[in-house]
Amino acid sequence: MALTNLDPILSLSKRRGFVFQSSEIYGGLNGCWDYGPLGVELLRNVKEAWWKAMTFRDDIEGIDASILMHPRVWDASGHTAQFSDPMIDNKTSKSRHRADNLIEDFIDRLRKKGKNNDADRIAVRLSAVEELSDYHAIIMEEQIPDPVSGTTDWTEVRNFNLMFKTFLGPVADDSAAIYLRPETAQGIFVNFKNVMDSARQKPPFGIAQIGKSFRNEINTKNFLFRTREFEQMEMQFFIKPGSETEWFEYWREQRWQWFLSLGMKSDSLRRKPHEKLAHYAAAAEDIEYLFPFGWGEIEGIHSRTDFDLGKHQEFSGKKLEYVDTVTGERYTPYVIETAVGASRSFMAFLCNAFDEEETSGEDGKTDKRTVLRFHPYLAPLKVAVFPLVNKDGMPEKATALYNDLQKNFKATYDTSGAVGRRYRRQDEIGTPFCVTIDGQTLTDDTVTIRERDTMQQVRLPISNVKPYLLEKLAL
Numbered sequence: 001m002a003l004t005n006l007d008p009i010l011s012l013s014k015r016r017g018f019v020f021q022s023s024e025i026y027g028g029l030n031g032c033w034d035y036g037p038l039g040v041e042l043l044r045n046v047k048e049a050w051w052k053a054m055t056f057r058d059d060i061e062g063i064d065a066s067i068l069m070h071p072r073v074w075d076a077s078g079h080t081a082q083f084s085d086p087m088i089d090n091k092t093s094k095s096r097h098r099a100d101n102l103i104e105d106f107i108d109r110l111r112k113k114g115k116n117n118d119a120d121r122i123a124v125r126l127s128a129v130e131e132l133s134d135y136h137a138i139i140m141e142e143q144i145p146d147p148v149s150g151t152t153d154w155t156e157v158r159n160f161n162l163m164f165k166t167f168l169g170p171v172a173d174d175s176a177a178i179y180l181r182p183e184t185a186q187g188i189f190v191n192f193k194n195v196m197d198s199a200r201q202k203p204p205f206g207i208a209q210i211g212k213s214f215r216n217e218i219n220t221k222n223f224l225f226r227t228r229e230f231e232q233m234e235m236q237f238f239i240k241p242g243s244e245t246e247w248f249e250y251w252r253e254q255r256w257q258w259f260l261s262l263g264m265k266s267d268s269l270r271r272k273p274h275e276k277l278a279h280y281a282a283a284a285e286d287i288e289y290l291f292p293f294g295w296g297e298i299e300g301i302h303s304r305t306d307f308d309l310g311k312h313q314e315f316s317g318k319k320l321e322y323v324d325t326v327t328g329e330r331y332t333p334y335v336i337e338t339a340v341g342a343s344r345s346f347m348a349f350l351c352n353a354f355d356e357e358e359t360s361g362e363d364g365k366t367d368k369r370t371v372l373r374f375h376p377y378l379a380p381l382k383v384a385v386f387p388l389v390n391k392d393g394m395p396e397k398a399t400a401l402y403n404d405l406q407k408n409f410k411a412t413y414d415t416s417g418a419v420g421r422r423y424r425r426q427d428e429i430g431t432p433f434c435v436t437i438d439g440q441t442l443t444d445d446t447v448t449i450r451e452r453d454t455m456q457q458v459r460l461p462i463s464n465v466k467p468y469l470l471e472k473l474a475l
Helices: 007-015 037-055 069-078 098-111 116-127 134-142 185-189 192-198 242-259 307-316 342-353 394-405 420-430 439-445 462-472
Strands: 020-021 033-035 060-061 084-089 096-098 159-161 165-167 175-181 205-214 229-239 270-274 283-291 295-305 334-341 354-362 366-372 385-388 412-413 433-437 445-449 458-460
Touching: 007 020, 007 342, 007 354, 020 354, 033 037, 033 069, 037 060, 037 205, 037 229, 037 242, 037 342, 037 458, 060 175, 060 445, 069 175, 069 270, 069 307, 084 098, 084 134, 096 098, 098 134, 116 134, 185 205, 185 229, 185 307, 185 334, 192 205, 192 420, 229 242, 229 342, 242 270, 242 283, 242 295, 242 334, 270 295, 283 342, 307 334, 334 342, 342 354, 366 420, 385 420, 394 412, 394 433, 394 462, 420 433, 439 445, 445 462
Parallel strands: 060 205, 385 412, 385 433
Antiparallel strands: 020 033, 084 096, 084 159, 165 175, 205 229, 229 334, 270 283, 283 295, 295 334, 354 366, 433 445, 445 458
16 A cells, blocks of 8 residues: 555554654654654664665775764864755744755645746756755745745745764854764765774775664654654775776665565665765765655765765864785775665664555444554564464463563563464564463463464464574565
8 A cells, every 4th residue: 555645654653662752741852753662672683684784795894983073073064064954944934944945845736736937947947956045046036935934925945954963072153063974875974994004804895883863853754754863874895996886886786675675566666866976975876765745865875985084184184094014005995875864764664664554343333444554674573473362371371482482582461462462462562473372271281373564373282482583584
């Protein structure tokens, strides 16, 4: 079932404990979210799947760099001067917007009204923007209204730096100013030599990291898609100059296949090459997912040349080179970056898994079933164990099996209500397997295992349950 809006996801997320609004009892904090009992398991599984794909190999090492870094790191990377968005205010409503998003949303509204020629014309103007004044000219000349007040009483467009500023130590003055990191990549770049030397690596090799990043977004929107606090999974692959085309093609294909291997529908993914490249980039491509609100980036693959290491060499005065001790060859490596949002991937996998279908119950009546069709590896809970009834020795058998399975799997135990209702509860949270202990179990030590997607059941000896699940849940 294709989702046309986020309402079912928002409702399910709160009701079943995937995601809660941060500080909800105080009215919430805009752009910040808390992961509940099931959400934290899904997020952990997404991160573990990425970590295995990236670091369970000979040529990629992992690190965990500090969130707080020396201010000169951000001077070198360009974030201090250039990490900003174009901001515009409406004088009537006092609402604040990103100028480019305001124009993009207006283009989308025109397309929905069938005014494709106007939409295309404005889109061409937007793609050619070079100065802040260009945004303002489009907004005023196209009479783009404020979504809140409907007026076109706009301020000038100005830059807004997205980094969160704080202070190191007891004195809050400019000499103690530092920033919460807006990305995890710079922690990798400044540790390039440390990792290469300590892990005895040489190009081509990569460094991977999962961690929190912070951006003081002008506007947050679309649930987890644009937030102020989020997690990234980034890998920087250091290569010999001249091999960048080969490695860019390798990593763009690897990252595409990763999403497909975890059950992402191919018709919900697309590749989007960048039409305008950053001054340091040789190539760039996004992987986008078709969310209910439209296409949105979930990962970027970038060929970054030697810009990052070169800048940190310049600002730090330290050599960040590879030197071949046999040939004496020396060079500053080029970099291929893969940068995926853990939070956005979580949201994409949640939307991808959501389904509602009509089923027939045992009484012949039609029933609606909500099911999250997660890849088994990603599912927050792997198996649920039920005694058919709470008597005749069934609870004791079920509890013993549950305790044994918990040693290997995130499991749950449920005795409440009819077994069909218990199945539905597990379907709604994406549990791939349910094991039921019934009267036959007491005579021959066999159980039924019910599969989530097909609702088919097989009967196995209790001793075979764990091997069966281990095989089915392997990545």
